[in-house]
Amino acid sequence: MTDGTIGLLIADDHPVVRAGLRAVLESEPGFVIVAEAATAERAVELAADPGVDVVLMDLQFGAGSAMNGAQATAAITARGAGAPRVLVVTTYDTDADTLPALEAGATGYLLKDAPPEELARAVRSAAAGRSALAATVADRLLERMRTPAAALSVRETEVLGLVADGLTNQQISRELHLSQATVKSHLVHVYTKLGVESRTAAVRAARAGGLIRRGS
Amino acid sequence: MTDGTIGLLIADDHPVVRAGLRAVLESEPGFVIVAEAATAERAVELAADPGVDVVLMDLQFGAGSAMNGAQATAAITARGAGAPRVLVVTTYDTDADTLPALEAGATGYLLKDAPPEELARAVRSAAAGRSALAATVADRLLERMRTPAAALSVRETEVLGLVADGLTNQQISRELHLSQATVKSHLVHVYTKLGVESRTAAVRAARAGGLIRRGS
DNA sequence: GCGGAGCTCAATCCTTTGATTGATGCCGGA
DNA sequence: TCCGGCATCAATCAAAGGATTGAGCTCCGC
Numbered sequence: 001m002t003d004g005t006i007g008l009l010i011a012d013d014h015p016v017v018r019a020g021l022r023a024v025l026e027s028e029p030g031f032v033i034v035a036e037a038a039t040a041e042r043a044v045e046l047a048a049d050p051g052v053d054v055v056l057m058d059l060q061f062g063a064g065s066a067m068n069g070a071q072a073t074a075a076i077t078a079r080g081a082g083a084p085r086v087l088v089v090t091t092y093d094t095d096a097d098t099l100p101a102l103e104a105g106a107t108g109y110l111l112k113d114a115p116p117e118e119l120a121r122a123v124r125s126a127a128a129g130r131s132a133l134a135a136t137v138a139d140r141l142l143e144r145m146r147t148p149a150a151a152l153s154v155r156e157t158e159v160l161g162l163v164a165d166g167l168t169n170q171q172i173s174r175e176l177h178l179s180q181a182t183v184k185s186h187l188v189h190v191y192t193k194l195g196v197e198s199r200t201a202a203v204r205a206a207r208a209g210g211l212i213r214r215g216s
Numbered sequence: 217m218t219d220g221t222i223g224l225l226i227a228d229d230h231p232v233v234r235a236g237l238r239a240v241l242e243s244e245p246g247f248v249i250v251a252e253a254a255t256a257e258r259a260v261e262l263a264a265d266p267g268v269d270v271v272l273m274d275l276q277f278g279a280g281s282a283m284n285g286a287q288a289t290a291a292i293t294a295r296g297a298g299a300p301r302v303l304v305v306t307t308y309d310t311d312a313d314t315l316p317a318l319e320a321g322a323t324g325y326l327l328k329d330a331p332p333e334e335l336a337r338a339v340r341s342a343a344a345g346r347s348a349l350a351a352t353v354a355d356r357l358l359e360r361m362r363t364p365a366a367a368l369s370v371r372e373t374e375v376l377g378l379v380a381d382g383l384t385n386q387q388i389s390r391e392l393h394l395s396q397a398t399v400k401s402h403l404v405h406v407y408t409k410l411g412v413e414s415r416t417a418a419v420r421a422a423r424a425g426g427l428i429r430r431g432s
Numbered sequence: 433g434c435g436g437a438g439c440t441c442a443a444t445c446c447t448t449t450g451a452t453t454g455a456t457g458c459c460g461g462a
Numbered sequence: 463t464c465c466g467g468c469a470t471c472a473a474t475c476a477a478a479g480g481a482t483t484g485a486g487c488t489c490c491g492c
Contacts, residue, residue, distance in 0.1 A: 014328045016305075016335070020236025062329055089232075091307065112230045113278055119232070153438060166417030169479070181441050184480070189438090191480085198448090199479080200416055201382025369468065384448070397471050400450070405468095407450080414478085415449080 006127045007034045007051040009084065011043035011072070012058040017112070021056055021089070024116045031123065040072035047076045052084045054126045057106070059090040059097055070100040077105030085126040089119075093136050096157050096212045103154060108132030152193060152211055159186040161212050164203045222343045223250045223267040225300065227259035227288070228274040233328070237272055237305070240332045247339065256288035263292045268300045270342045275306040275317060286316040293321030301342040305335075314353050324348030368409060368427060375402040377428050380419045 008031055012018050018036050025031045034051045037043035040061045047055050055076060059069035067075075073086045085107040090097060093111055101109060107126045110119060111134045122132035152160065162172045169183045176183070191197055194205045206212045224247055228234050234252050241247045250267045253259035256277045263271050271292060275285035283291075289302045301323040314325055323342045326335065327350050338348035368376065378388045385399045392399070407413055410421045422428045 014236075015331055016236040016240055016328050017232060018236070019239040019332075020230075020232040020234070023235040023239040024232055091230075112232050115231055116235075155439065163416060164420070166412065166414060166420040168414060178439090179441055180478095181443090182439070185440075188480075188482090196382065197480080198382060198384060200379060200419065203416065203419070204380070204382045371469065386448085394469090395471055397473085398469075401470075404450070404452090413450080 005030050005032050006123065007032050007049075007053045007084075008123070009033075009035050009037065009043065009046055009049070009052045009055045011037040011040065011046075011055060011069070012089075013038050013061045014058075017058070021119075024119060025123065028120045031120075040067035040069055043072050044075045047084055048079075050082075054107075054123055055084050055086045056089050056123075057086050059088060059092070059101060070104045073101060073106050074104035085129065087122060087126040087132065089114075092213055093134065094210045094213050096161055098137050099154050099157065109137045110134050111136070152190060152206075156186050156190050156193075157211060159183055160190050160202060160206055163187070163199050164206070164212055221246050221248050222339065223248050223265075223269045223300075224339070225249075225251050225253065225259065225262055225265070225268045225271045227253040227256065227262075227271060227285070228305075229254050229277045230274075233274070237335075240335060241339065244336045247336075256283035256285055259288050260291045263300055264295075266298070270323075270339055271300050271302045272305050272339075273302050273322070275304060275308070286320045289317060289322050290320035301345065303338060303342040303348065305330075325353045326350050327352070368406060368422075372402050372406050372409075373427065375399060376406050376418060376422055379403070379415050380422070380428055 008025060010018050010021050010033060012021070015038075018038075022033055022036070026033060032051075034049060035046045037046050043055065043057065044067075046052065057069050057073055061068060069088065069090070073088065076083055076086055086105065087108040087110065088101045088106045089110045089112060090101075091112050093109075098109055107129070108122050108131055110122050110132065114122070114134065125132040158176065159172060162175060167175065169180050169187070172178070172183045173180045187199065187202070190202055190206075194202050194209075196202045196205050203212070224241060226234050226237050226249060228237070231254075234254075238249055238252070242249060248267075250265060251262045253262050259271065259273065260283075262268065271289075273285050273289055277284060285304065285306070289304065292299055292302055302321065303324040303326065304317045304322045305326045305328060306317075307328050317325060323345070324338050324347055326338050326348065330338070330350065341348040374392065375388060378391060383391065385396050385403070388394070388399045389396045403415065403418070406418055406422075410418050410425075412418045412421050419428070
């Protein structure tokens with residue numbers, strides 16, 4: 001917005017969380033909640049509103065929607081100049097969540113357990129174009145820099161995630177539109193990086209190391 | 217409470233979620249939020265307040281606390297007469313979450329994506345001592361009744377646990393002093409009972425069904 | 433522009449896993 | 463006492479997974 005106030009779009013499929021973010025941020029001076037979206041698709045639409053400066057974006061949108069938060073983030077930031085900043089606010093902080101989101105152009109990444117002050121600070125940072133990362137996320141990014149070995153690429157993480165879901169290489173290749181050779185190739189790299197020698201052990205190691213979400 | 221209003225205790229480690237529940241429920245007539253707790257331990261303490269009729273309990277409390285929501289629920293309901301009802305409000309709806317919570321004496325189980333009206337209705341039900349289950353949770357409980365299967369023998373569970381640890385059949389046979397044939401035999405039975413066709417899928421299914429520890 | 437890293441694929445070979453069938457002994461309830 | 467479930471093992475075969483080697487492509491930083 002042009003008058004110094006910051007226009008916000010809240011995108012989350014949980015009514016309770018939307019109400020919480022609204023309650024926390026409305027009490028802050030200088031913030032105006034312009035709109036709310038319950039789906040990722042709707043968030044992309046509403047983000048086109050010129051009054052929106054920052055989008056608070058969840059990553060998981062329930063089974064109902066085909067698009068996830070990272071994809072919505074990519075769609076919004078792809079509009080280039082004039083597009084609002086996207087601040088991801090989610091529950092999970094595994095590489096499987098953070099990397100795609102940051103790659104999609106998110107300006108910040110916060111966890112939902114962040115205290116209100118941190119949230120407000122992050123929104124102001126995002127509005128100013130500065131990035132705002134939760135401490136644990138920043139830590140792991142730095143750790144990743146330091147030890148390039150134990151870090152899986154986005155694609156490798158994606159494949160490993162499907163392995164954790166119990167899919168065979170065949171099914172994974174179909175899911176990702178790859179050949180089985182490529183899937184195997186990715187897995188070989190994953191095994192090497194994680195120091196294991198079977199898919200089940202890799203899933204276990206990745207789960208322990210926070211590389212994939214524990215839930216699945 | 218004695219005057220018809222319903223006293224609430226909100227227990228969740230996320231400030232945003234607490235604010236959201238407060239915002240949603242405060243706007244309902246007849247509800248009074250008596251207190252908030254950011255940890256499971258604190259929730260147990262505060263639940264002793266005679267003004268609390270219903271506890272809105274999350275299941276996951278961040279890494280900081282040793283007690284989880286199910287344990288807190290058990291501690292609260294164990295006080296018997298006069299103890300408040302516990303309504304679990306969480307994000308996850310896997311058997312591994314729901315079963316312990318209900319076993320611990322929760323009066324209801326809601327998901328965080330529930331609309332405000334459903335939330336309010338569930339709180340009133342809980343206050344009156346009636347159970348309130350989210351549709352998906354109720355469905356799965358009934359499904360569970362109908363299909364008595366899914367019960368693994370002790371030995372089968374033992375083998376599956378080692379599979380979840382990433383061991384090969386060879387390693388499992390050594391670990392348990394069996395032949396590989398026996399290990400395979402157990403796994404075939406496990407696959408049949410779980411309705412899957414690979415070790416990774418079996419691990420996933422067992423984890424989702426609470427048959428093995430989520431930690432490993 | 434060069435080199436490295438990541439993503440993609442192919443072919444080969446060997447190991448592991450899973451399916452199938454069949455068999456033995458033990459134990460506990462009808 | 464007999465039947466059924468559980469645990470144990472064997473043999474065999476087909477399918478999936480994993481190791482190895484090699485290679486073309488793009489993108490990015492130096």
